[in-house]
Amino acid sequence: MDNISKVKNKNRIIAVLIVVISSVLFSLSGYCWAQEQISQDNQDHTNGNGNTLFYQANSLYKEAKYKEAISAYEELLDNNIETGAVCYNLGNTYFKAGQRGRAILNYLRAGRLAPRDPDLRENLSYARSLIKGGQTPLKGGWIFKTWDDLCRSITINETACLVSVFYLLGMVMLIICVLNRKIRKTLRYFIIVSGCVFILFALALITQINWFEYQTRAVAINDQVRIVFEPSEDAMDTELLLYEGHTVRIIGTDGRFYKIKRPDGQSGWVRSEDLELL
Amino acid sequence: SLGQILQLTVTVAGIQNAPAPDIDLGDNFQVRDKKSSREVSIVNGQMTSSVSHIYSLMALKEGRHTIPAVKVEIKGKTYSTQPVIVEVIKGALPRKQTSSGSGGSDDAAILDDLIFLEISSDKKEAYINEEIPVNIRLYFRQVSVRDINYPQFATEGFYKGKFREPYQSQAAVDGLMYNLIDFKTVIYPVAVGQLTLGPAELKCNMLIPVKRRRRSGGLFDDNFFGGFFNRQQVKPLTLKSEPLSITVKPLPQANKPAGFSGGVGQYNFELEVNPKKVQVGDPLNLTMKITGRGNIQTVSAPEIKGLDKFKTYDPQIKTELNKNQIYIQGQKIFEQVLIPTQLLGEDSAIQAVSFSYFDPDPGQYRTITRGPVSITVTPGTEDGPARLIVLPTEEQKSSIEDKAARGIVYIKTAPLEFKQKGRYLYKNPLFIIINIGPLLALILVVIYQKRKDRLTYDLSYARRQKALVRAKKGLKQAKGFIKNNKHEQALNIVFKVMREYLGDRFNLTSAGITHQVIEGLPKDIIPKPTQADIRNFFQICDAARFAPQAEIKEDLAKVMDMADKIIKTLEKIKD
Numbered sequence: 001m002d003n004i005s006k007v008k009n010k011n012r013i014i015a016v017l018i019v020v021i022s023s024v025l026f027s028l029s030g031y032c033w034a035q036e037q038i039s040q041d042n043q044d045h046t047n048g049n050g051n052t053l054f055y056q057a058n059s060l061y062k063e064a065k066y067k068e069a070i071s072a073y074e075e076l077l078d079n080n081i082e083t084g085a086v087c088y089n090l091g092n093t094y095f096k097a098g099q100r101g102r103a104i105l106n107y108l109r110a111g112r113l114a115p116r117d118p119d120l121r122e123n124l125s126y127a128r129s130l131i132k133g134g135q136t137p138l139k140g141g142w143i144f145k146t147w148d149d150l151c152r153s154i155t156i157n158e159t160a161c162l163v164s165v166f167y168l169l170g171m172v173m174l175i176i177c178v179l180n181r182k183i184r185k186t187l188r189y190f191i192i193v194s195g196c197v198f199i200l201f202a203l204a205l206i207t208q209i210n211w212f213e214y215q216t217r218a219v220a221i222n223d224q225v226r227i228v229f230e231p232s233e234d235a236m237d238t239e240l241l242l243y244e245g246h247t248v249r250i251i252g253t254d255g256r257f258y259k260i261k262r263p264d265g266q267s268g269w270v271r272s273e274d275l276e277l278l
Numbered sequence: 279s280l281g282q283i284l285q286l287t288v289t290v291a292g293i294q295n296a297p298a299p300d301i302d303l304g305d306n307f308q309v310r311d312k313k314s315s316r317e318v319s320i321v322n323g324q325m326t327s328s329v330s331h332i333y334s335l336m337a338l339k340e341g342r343h344t345i346p347a348v349k350v351e352i353k354g355k356t357y358s359t360q361p362v363i364v365e366v367i368k369g370a371l372p373r374k375q376t377s378s379g380s381g382g383s384d385d386a387a388i389l390d391d392l393i394f395l396e397i398s399s400d401k402k403e404a405y406i407n408e409e410i411p412v413n414i415r416l417y418f419r420q421v422s423v424r425d426i427n428y429p430q431f432a433t434e435g436f437y438k439g440k441f442r443e444p445y446q447s448q449a450a451v452d453g454l455m456y457n458l459i460d461f462k463t464v465i466y467p468v469a470v471g472q473l474t475l476g477p478a479e480l481k482c483n484m485l486i487p488v489k490r491r492r493r494s495g496g497l498f499d500d501n502f503f504g505g506f507f508n509r510q511q512v513k514p515l516t517l518k519s520e521p522l523s524i525t526v527k528p529l530p531q532a533n534k535p536a537g538f539s540g541g542v543g544q545y546n547f548e549l550e551v552n553p554k555k556v557q558v559g560d561p562l563n564l565t566m567k568i569t570g571r572g573n574i575q576t577v578s579a580p581e582i583k584g585l586d587k588f589k590t591y592d593p594q595i596k597t598e599l600n601k602n603q604i605y606i607q608g609q610k611i612f613e614q615v616l617i618p619t620q621l622l623g624e625d626s627a628i629q630a631v632s633f634s635y636f637d638p639d640p641g642q643y644r645t646i647t648r649g650p651v652s653i654t655v656t657p658g659t660e661d662g663p664a665r666l667i668v669l670p671t672e673e674q675k676s677s678i679e680d681k682a683a684r685g686i687v688y689i690k691t692a693p694l695e696f697k698q699k700g701r702y703l704y705k706n707p708l709f710i711i712i713n714i715g716p717l718l719a720l721i722l723v724v725i726y727q728k729r730k731d732r733l734t735y736d737l738s739y740a741r742r743q744k745a746l747v748r749a750k751k752g753l754k755q756a757k758g759f760i761k762n763n764k765h766e767q768a769l770n771i772v773f774k775v776m777r778e779y780l781g782d783r784f785n786l787t788s789a790g791i792t793h794q795v796i797e798g799l800p801k802d803i804i805p806k807p808t809q810a811d812i813r814n815f816f817q818i819c820d821a822a823r824f825a826p827q828a829e830i831k832e833d834l835a836k837v838m839d840m841a842d843k844i845i846k847t848l849e850k851i852k853d
Contacts, residue, residue: 089690
């Protein structure tokens with residue numbers, strides 16, 4: 001009798017594993033399919049000229065023709081396409097041309113597409129270390145900073161994929177639990193873990209969507225940018241400055257002025273030509 | 279001041295016991311508390327004793343009042359004190375203005391008297407970036423308050439510091455003693471003009487004693503038991519203070535030092551150069567340390583003049599703040615690397631560096647100058663003059679930038695993958711469909727499993743579900759018999775089908791169903807014509823079973839139609 005139940009249990013576990021693995025594979029294949037579709041669209045969009053322009057821009061960079069290289073990289077990005085490599089190279093070119101604000105801006109743009117690239121991290125950190133006024137400290141406790149780091153270390157597509165995988169895994173396990181009462185106890189903990197991880201990544205995805213779609217950030221591209229109290233040319237000075245490369249959040253606009261908020265919570269008005277939107 | 283408590287002590291020396299004297303204070307003062315203390319001391323074998331009567335008096339009226347001479351009668355002899363003159367000025371503590379709770383206006387007025395919030399500051403006028411201490415005070419009396427949150431207040435135009443740990447004390451307001459919880463913080467104005475701070479908001483729960491209605495005269499009516507049996511009602515409150523207006527002045531333009539970099543507060547400045555003896559091309563570290571109290575984050579690096587014989591790099595800035603203080607205090611260190619590009623000899627120096635800041639207390643700019651610092655730059659031992667770096671001209675600036683840019687990692691040589699801007703996976707319809715699929719599957723599985731469970735555990739439901747299928751199958755079989763002219767068998771099948779159908783449909787025993795069994799069917803849900811049809815059906819079937827073959831054929835057609843009609847009607851009925 002014991003042997004029969006053991007065999008039954010073994011079969012049940014194998015069946016569960018097959019369902020779980022196949023659901024993950026199904027999810028991944030769906031993800032890959034969707035990704036491939038996007039890539040195909042992108043290839044169509046660049047008409048195959050993307051690579052040629054990229055290599056041309058690289059050659060100009062090697063010849064230290066930074067102005068021309070900047071134009072070439074910008075042309076690539078003007079085609080409504082982006083890659084981590086183009087933004088990174090453009091950042092390097094601006095850096096070499098002495099425009100550190102625009103260099104930081106492009107490193108940040110590259111960070112959205114290749115957040116864990118060690119070269120990018122190195123260059124961004126080096127460029128930021130050269131900001132004259134120092135970096136304005138981020139307002140908030142360690143939880144806020146850790147969450148910020150976590151959300152910045154994965155791309156929005158990776159987060160969406162992770163959300164999907166854990167959601168699917170949870171769903172499959174729930175379906176198994178509904179169909180088979182005997183396995184409910186065994187799967188309960190897996191469902192809880194899977195649910196928690198799903199919630200974590202879903203919150204990360206919401207944060208990233210909020211950053212990329214609803215929040216506007218900008219980088220100071222000129223040095224010693226005055227922050228004033230009102231959006232007018234003769235407005236009073238707040239005694240606060242933005243240095244080239246400082247990152248700020250745009251919280252309002254009025255004509256030629258942006259209302260900005262620094263990471264340390266200070267806010268004021270800045271002329272739009274002193275900033276470039278991320 | 280008006281409403282404040284003062285102490286009047288009447289001491290009778292040379293006696294160990296004296297009754298508390300009566301004092302006639304009129305309408306000017308009210309006795310809030312009365313205490314006595316006795317003191318006995320032995321010095322050099324001589325014993326002295328005294329009795330003190332301490333009266334806590336509260337001033338009720340403004341003006342100059344006289345506390346009359348206090349008379350004490352001891353062993354038939356009257357002793358008297360001198361009268362005391364007390365000047366009562368207008369109350370320093372303002373009466374509460376606003377507090378918001380819930381309830382009607384009368385309730386709100388009563389509540390305002392019991393608990394209120396106030397925001398205040400000693401500085402009503404300040405310079406931009408000057409530290410302004412702010413007190414937010416919660417006053418309450420006759421009620422208990424718990425779950426008190428830190429107050430929140432609008433700080434448009436201000437940079438806010440942290441709150442100090444609140445402390446509790448007591449204070450008199452308009453002649454009433456209140457418990458007081460004081461929250462202290464500091465703010466730094468970042469805008470100029472008439473700014474409004476607050477209103478402050480504080481959330482807490484107030485406990486109000488609620489007396490139970492009981493019959494009077496009982497044992498539990500006295501105060502002792504009352505304390506045990508009185509319930510306390512928890513009332514969540516959001517208290518709101520009046521806003522506070524603060525005038526923020528810009529820093530004066532007069533006597534503004536040329537190198538002023540925005541620091542407001544009290545600072546110290548130190549300058550250090552290390553090492554003081556270097557070879558040409560070797561780096562020197564110039565450290566400028568600004569320490570002090572004030573919004574130090576806004577301070578920028580003092581300008582160093584006369585560095586034309588050095589190659590300079592942008593300073594590395596480090597800010598360290600004392601996190602234990604509510605105000606901003608700490609240090610900002612600017613570390614700058616200087617590389618001498620020429621021989622400077624033994625008597626050269628880095629020029630004096632001045633740091634200017636605005637001290638808001640006297641309202642003056644102050645300048646601290648450190649240096650000059652003597653340094654010695656000697657020729658290099660190995661490469662000598664070859665290590666000299668030529669100073670950049672305007673044309674060579676991009677080349678210098680290029681040298682600075684040597685610190686960055688090289689460009690990417692492959693483009694990796696091109697992506698269309700804004701085309702994110704989470705917006706892809708296919709991706710959304712893939713994710714909706716499992717949810718639908720789960721819903722279907724739950725419905726399926728519930729039905730399956732019901733079929734297993736609910737016999738009547740299971741029979742009800744099977745009834746129609748089985749009836750249709752039976753009628754089909756009967757039709758087959760009719761085709762083959764087996765009318766008697768067909769009639770038996772139809773009869774059996776109808777019995778089983780009614781049994782399954784209404785959860786009855788099929789074997790016992792005849793035309794009389796119609797009485798046992800739920801008549802309220804079966805329409806009357808159908809009841810008659812069922813009765814007729816069984817009567818015809820009973821009659822036909824004993825009738826000759828020819829009549830069976832005729833009746834069979836009729837019962838087939840009736841069976842069909844009955845089943846259709848009953849299927850439409852909902853239980």
